Amino acid sequence: MKIVLTGSLGNISKPLAQELITKGHEVTIISHHADKQQQIEALGAQAAIGSVEDAAFLTIAFEGADAAYCMTPPNFAATDMIGYYRNTALAYAEAAKRAGVKHVVYLSSYGAHLEKGTGIIVGSHQAEGILNQLEGIAVSCLRPGYFYYNLYNFLGMIKDQGIIGTNFGGNDKLVMVSPLDIAAAAAEELSAAAPESKVRYIASDEHTCTEVAGMIGAAIGKPHLQWLTFTNEQVKDFMLSQGRPAVITNLLVELGAAIHSGLLRSDYEKHKPALGKVKLPEFIKEFAATYNKKN
Structure with missing residues (x-):
């Protein structure tokens, strides 16, 4: 073909x-x-x-x-x-x-x-x-679902603040x-x-944000790493302070809120596929290697 x-x-x-x-x-x-x-x-x-x-x-x-x-x-x-x-x-x-x-x-x-x-x-x-x-x-x-490599967006936060945080987190489920x-x-x-x-x-794997943070923390030597949930306004203010355009910021905050509420995966839950071969721990190894290079 x-x-x-x-x-x-x-x-x-x-x-x-x-x-x-x-x-x-x-x-x-x-x-x-x-x-x-x-x-x-x-x-x-x-x-x-x-x-x-x-x-x-x-x-x-x-x-x-x-x-x-x-x-x-x-x-x-x-x-x-x-x-x-x-x-x-x-x-x-x-x-x-x-x-x-x-x-x-x-x-x-x-x-x-x-x-x-x-x-x-x-x-x-x-x-x-x-x-x-x-x-x-x-x-x-x-x-x-949520791409594994989106987790790279949190590298700086983990390094500088020792946390992961956005307007979804904790027990919110990620379809990854x-x-x-x-x-x-x-x-x-x-x-x-x-x-x-x-x-x-x-989808390749499903985990709560807390579980994801635990895996990352174990892999990078931060066993108490937490994935915190901030308000929409807190996330919006942070993004704007980093110079992100307001139009993009608003869309990203709305997307995060849809993950937090479960809205984003509502139809997925009705039509779940067989999970793929590449599981989260395999990606976490790559994540840890990248994190360690930056430290």
């Missing part, structure tokens, strides 16, 4: 490309950065350099493809984050239709079943809606996922002989 991947050589797209190439598929990787071309070609893939917001470029890149893996690259410089998700999805939809792609696999998120109240994830909800309107194209929406398990699921969907439109949840 001829398969096009977005996401450049990121945490998901690189192992996804490697697996597909190993299985004999012809892979093209889209990247916004021309300096990635040599690395992409070294994997055995073709490189297409351009923007995923450019429908004309995407149409050319998608030409002749059987399937396309589409994701929305992080862009915290966007002044309208939800609009950015929507515009990217519109570009994907137009390109897939014009190029005759038969199967789109979209990287969405748990919580994307909700049209409001989930911060940035509202963008995934709207993107799913746009892609699901495509006629004659199977659309598989992947809904992974490894990029490698997402890549494995995406590979299954992309190479399906008879693709169908579906929603697929992806």
Whole structure:
């Protein structure tokens, strides 16, 4: 099969490309950065350099493809984050239709079943809606949980304050996922002989925030590490003091509140998948190694 991947050589797209190439598929990787071309070609893939917001470029890149893996690259410089998700999805939809792609696999998120109240994830909800309107194209929406590597955001706090803290914590449950398990699921969907439109949840492990803090603390020599729950206002004030734009801050605080209330995982709980292979303790080893390098 001829398969096009977005996401450049990121945490998901690189192992996804490697697996597909190993299985004999012809892979093209889209990247916004021309300096990635040599690395992409070294994997055995073709490189297409351009923007995923450019429908004309995407149409050319998608030409002749059987399937396309589409994701929305992080862009915290966007002044309208939800609009950015929507515009990217519109570009994907137009390109897939014009190029005759038969199967789109979209990287969405748990919580994307909700049209409001989930911060940035509202963008995934709207993107799913746009892609699901495509006629004659199977659309598989992947809904992974909380990425393990999001825990890296707390490295500085652990080092400087000896705690983890945000507007969710304590006994709040985290549905967590490894990029490698997402890549494995995406590979299954992309190479399906008879693709169908579906929603697929992806998770690797489930733990409370307190349990996560305990594992991290044990691994870095801080056995009493706690994951504290702050108010929305406290988190908002902290983010703003760090120079984060108000529009992004508000979305992130709303997202954290949805994790705290359980709203984000409400549909996931009704459609739980089999958990993936990469468990949290495996990631914690990587986290501890990174933490120790910074100390």
